[in-house]
Amino acid sequence: MTVELGVFAPGRLEILRRLLSDPSLAPEFEALQGPQGLERVLADPFSGPELRWLAFRDGEPAGFCWAFVIPTREGSFAMLRPGVVARARRTGIGSRLIETASAAVRELAPQCRELCLTAWVPSPEAAGFAARHGYEHARFYWLMERPQHGSAPQVDWPPGVEVETFDGTERALGHWSEAYNRSFAEHYHGALSTPESVRALAAVPGFRPDGVLLAHRTGACVGFCQNQLLPGRGEVATLGVVPEARGIGLGRALLRWGVGWLEHQAAPRVTLTVDGENEGALSLYRSEGFETVRKREIWSRRLP
Template structure:
């Protein structure tokens, strides 16, 4: 879609990778991306070709802006701001996402950024809900109980990639903040040299069906290294047995066995069941990420 001064909003191209990476890193270095981390941005940079709904603003044949709804991120080069590029990116992303199950567009204004708040208000966005970063109290004991006799736990194998994807997507269907992963995304993450299949626990019933999972990771570039409980999910028909709690505790034990003392996870503040579970094992909120959406849109699904 052309615009003033040969402005175009388009999908990502391989040639965009270097200039967009520079834009992201410079923005982080100047301090205008408070709430995002170098690890966040490097993860996005490494995944550019497979990020869903990633759009680029091009001005006079050069990429000058980016929007990634999956990352709640909008960024325009400081030299070309206040020229309608941010608004055009948001509107294009809304059009792009409208026919998918991934909407609506949600954006996170960096902490303390009055300019970002003013921009969002000007384009018709408003605060909707918050995500929290929770940290685990390392002094609290977290014993791992025995699993019920009719269940077993194992690790991920590539032969189960399709059932694994279905397990994730089905577990989060109807969730307060629905999640959908693709084979391309899973293969990208599992293709990294740092990936360890043992970082994933999968629960199976007596028939061998996958019924629950927990994924963990470690950011060893942080000082000290930080362990993350990335996802915990249980199929709806197997809930109410304490399996989510068991998987959460498994994740904590897994990370602690790797020498990690600082363990974190993120959760939607309105997901009362998850918040209660996390607090019950010693997690407490340490950072809030406000989420903004267009006035009249709805992001939260039904409680499950």
Template sequence: MPQLASLPGRDIHKIVTLSHRCGHADGVEPFNEQTVLALQKPASPGREHFLVPQEDRPDHIIGYAQLEIVGTTAETELAVDPDHRRRGVGRALLRTVIDSLESNVTQIRTWAHGDLPSAAALARAEGFGRDRVLFQLGRDLDGFEWPVSWPKEARENWPVGAGAPVDLPAGIGLRSFETDRDEAEWTRVNAEAFADHPEQGRWTIADLRDRMGERWFDPEGLIVAEDARGMLGFHWTKVEGGVGEVYVLGVDPRSQGTGLGRALTLAGLAHMAAHGIRQIDLYTDESNTRAVELYRSMGFEVVRSDVQWAKRL
């Protein structure tokens, strides 16, 4: 089973094709955004790619796993071509990943997107336990109760309705993200807002710029809240394939509990609605009860669950 520190372009194409085949068969893509972005990255300490070629067609990839070491924890995602499942390929791939780990790694975690029964069966059979649940919530904006008024910084095309007005705490204003100016401040607020989050909170400026380099990135869709002391929060919206997403919503701890998170949420939704978007998705941890309650109060419902499985080594 080939194990590579970086991938040639031909293998990247095959892995993306594998991912699309899995998505078509399962109704959900097998890899998260971080894994997909890492396919094209140069070799980096702690990251490995595992390929399973088809026996009678060595140029055809039927299985793939990506491994990332973070401190003493190994994180992996894997996928097996739908036509080659139930033959032990996934089990062999997972065991190969685990066997490759150094002795200082004490835990391995893996995502099962869509919480599919087959993934759960494999995880349990290999000694993993459910560790974390990520909700995907969604709603249609038709019939959304928009506020009767917005703060003075709001854009003229934001929709209005009969809902409660959006008022910002005193001294706080809204604006769009500015490239080559806001990266450091955004990274600081993101780290503080998600200090307890195992993935989002460790984003670096390089991670931010990776996303800024994506075709869907629009600085006007990254709405920033600030006061005289600096950035206090942000709502980063994403539009792709005609669907909007509450991509990242973060509030500095010094402004949590002030209503700023709700105001930023509404501002981002209004920005997307003003650009003709009607369907909105978002992701949040099941354990983040405050966020789940906020989104449910705005009419969002759970449409999918992703499960992270973990095993002590």
């Protein structure tokens, strides 16, 4: 058996698309199914062509891995996303892929302090694989869904708050980026955003400017909600309120706006993903009728 690793050259995108839709990989990579799924990974501001690999076994496509390197206040962390088709598993291909990815992250992002793996659980193969490579449990993220579909609640904006949809201007990029950073400053793996990273996010295929709402109070951006249409579901993808505007009902109003927008787009299900230890967000989501339907585990390994 020969195993070769190659890069995701543009001419090989169809190979990757076929691997992603293989029945043994599609459930884990469900959010990347459909016509623009792969394009979203390729356009991600925190990844790049030097952080993506394909694996071939005896010349046949067998797996892939890409890495995101995400800056936070405590230094960067890298999320590795390997996948190996069922027929080629337990032959060391997944290990080759993440070892190659880890070496590239160390070389290209020497400031990176942590490597992570993730999978929907239960997944004995992902858990066994993570343990075998010295990764330990770090967190659960919960996928929550609002079963009362078709009954978007009324939105009541707190007094003094004005809202506008994202218009792509420099002002909006700056406001969104700053509100994001201030909202997630204390959070686990809170990414550090910049106007440039937000501009790149807004250029990702399928991004809907009208699905982003910015909330202002006395001229400052104090909250935001970004929605995303995924295959088979619509997601309230990020929602944040800056510390000084918490406790006045703005998070609830933004969430309700997000649910209403997604229902208006005829999303068949309305979901969101939340850090399972973010008690404040969890109680808001539960009180708005969201229920946990799936869990995603994060495993982590420190880098020296």
